[in-house]
Amino acid sequence: MAVRENTIWERFLSPVVRLFINEEELQRYAKSVDWEKQSDRFRRADVTIPTYYSSQNFHGIKGGYLNSGAAVTYDAVTQYVLPPNETWVRQALIDAIKVVPQRIIDLGCGTGSTTLMLKQTFPDAEVIGLDLSPYMLVRASHKAESAGLHIHWRHGNAEDTRLPDNSFDLVTATLLFHETPVAISEAILREAFRLLRVGGQVLVLDGNQKTLRQIEWLNNVFEEPYIREYANGSVDAWMGAAGFAGVQTQDVWWTNQVTSGIKPISTTGETVQTMQHDTPTSADSILDNNDLQGFPSPAFDTTA
Ligand SMILES: C[S@@+](CC[C@H](N)C(=O)[O-])C[C@H]1O[C@@H](n2cnc3c(N)ncnc32)[C@H](O)[C@@H]1O
Numbered sequence: 001m002a003v004r005e006n007t008i009w010e011r012f013l014s015p016v017v018r019l020f021i022n023e024e025e026l027q028r029y030a031k032s033v034d035w036e037k038q039s040d041r042f043r044r045a046d047v048t049i050p051t052y053y054s055s056q057n058f059h060g061i062k063g064g065y066l067n068s069g070a071a072v073t074y075d076a077v078t079q080y081v082l083p084p085n086e087t088w089v090r091q092a093l094i095d096a097i098k099v100v101p102q103r104i105i106d107l108g109c110g111t112g113s114t115t116l117m118l119k120q121t122f123p124d125a126e127v128i129g130l131d132l133s134p135y136m137l138v139r140a141s142h143k144a145e146s147a148g149l150h151i152h153w154r155h156g157n158a159e160d161t162r163l164p165d166n167s168f169d170l171v172t173a174t175l176l177f178h179e180t181p182v183a184i185s186e187a188i189l190r191e192a193f194r195l196l197r198v199g200g201q202v203l204v205l206d207g208n209q210k211t212l213r214q215i216e217w218l219n220n221v222f223e224e225p226y227i228r229e230y231a232n233g234s235v236d237a238w239m240g241a242a243g244f245a246g247v248q249t250q251d252v253w254w255t256n257q258v259t260s261g262i263k264p265i266s267t268t269g270e271t272v273q274t275m276q277h278d279t280p281t282s283a284d285s286i287l288d289n290n291d292l293q294g295f296p297s298p299a300f301d302t303t304a
Pocket of ligand 1: 053065078107108109110111112113114130131132133136156157158159173174175176179180
C-alpha cells in the first residue's frame with residue numbers, strides 16, 4: 001500500500017506540535033544511545049514483521065515504528081493527542097482492572113507508558129511489555145530503568161506471541177487497535193483469549209469509536225492508515241467474537257474508550273485445573289522456555 005503524502009499532519013499539525021516539543025533535548029537523548037546495538041538486545045530472529053506494519057507512516061513518522069526516530073519522538077507527540085491529559089486517559093485502563101493480577105502482558109506496549117503504570121499499580125506482578133519494534137522497546141526499557149521498575153520487554157507480534165496458553169491474568173492493549181487493520185485486531189483478541197487463564201481480563205484502551213464516526217475529519221488528522229476501519233468497527237463485537245464474556249465499553253472523556261472482557265469458564269471442562277495455585281514459575285522462565293506449568297491462577301479483587 002502506498003504511503004500517503006501531504007496529509008493534514010504533515011502540512012499543519014506536525015509543525016504546530018514541534019513548537020511545543022523540546023527538540024534539542026530529544027536530539028541529545030537520540031544521540032546518546034547506540035540504537036542499533038541496544039535494539040539488538042531485544043531483536044528476535046523469529047519475529048516476522050507484517051506488511052500492514054512496515055508499509056505505513058504512523059503519526060507522521062516515515063517508515064512507521066521501525067526506526068529510532070519513532071521511539072524518540074513518540075512520547076513527546078502523544079502527550080498532545082490524548083486530551084484532556086495523557087495520564088488521566090491511561091489511568092482509565094488501570095481503573096477498569098477487576099482482577100488482582102500476578103502476571104500481566106501489555107501488547108503493543110510501545111515506549112511502555114501504560115506498562116510502567118501497570119507495574120506501579122501491581123508492584124508484585126510480573127509485567128511483560130511486547131512490541132514489534134525493538135526501538136520502542138529500547139525507549140521503554142530506559143523509562144523503566146529511570147523509574148526503578150523491573151519489567152520484561154519482549155520483541156514479538158501481538159497476533160502470535162509464542163507464549164504459552166493460560167499464562168496471564170491480565171492482557172492489555174493501549175492505543176494499538178486504531179493502528180491495525182480490523183482483521184489484525186480480531187486476531188490479537190483471539191491471541192489474548194488464548195494467553196489468559198479462565199477468569200482473566202482483557203482491557204483495550206483506544207480512540208472512542210462513536211466519536212471518531214461522528215467527526216470524520218479527525219480521521220485525516222493524525223495520519224493513521226487504519227483509523228477509518230477502526231472507527232467503523234466495534235471493539236465490543238470483536239471481543240465477543242473472540243469468546244470473551246461480560247464485554248463492556250466505557251467512554252473515557254469523549255476522545256477515548258476502554259473495553260473490558262473476561263475469559264469465561266469454558267464449556268469444554270478446561271476450567272477447574274486452571275484455578276489451582278501451585279508453585280509460581282517466573283516470567284524469565286516462560287519467556288525463555290515457554291514453560292508455564294504451575295503458574296497460579298488469577299486472583300479476583302472481590303472489592304472491585
Ligand atoms: C500507538 S503505539 C501505542 C504504544 C503504547 N501502547 C501506548 O499506549 O503509548 C502502537 C504500538 O503498537 C505496536 N504494534 C503495532 N502492531 C503490533 C503488533 N501486531 N504486535 C505488537 N506490537 C504492535 C507498534 O510498534 C507501536 O509501538
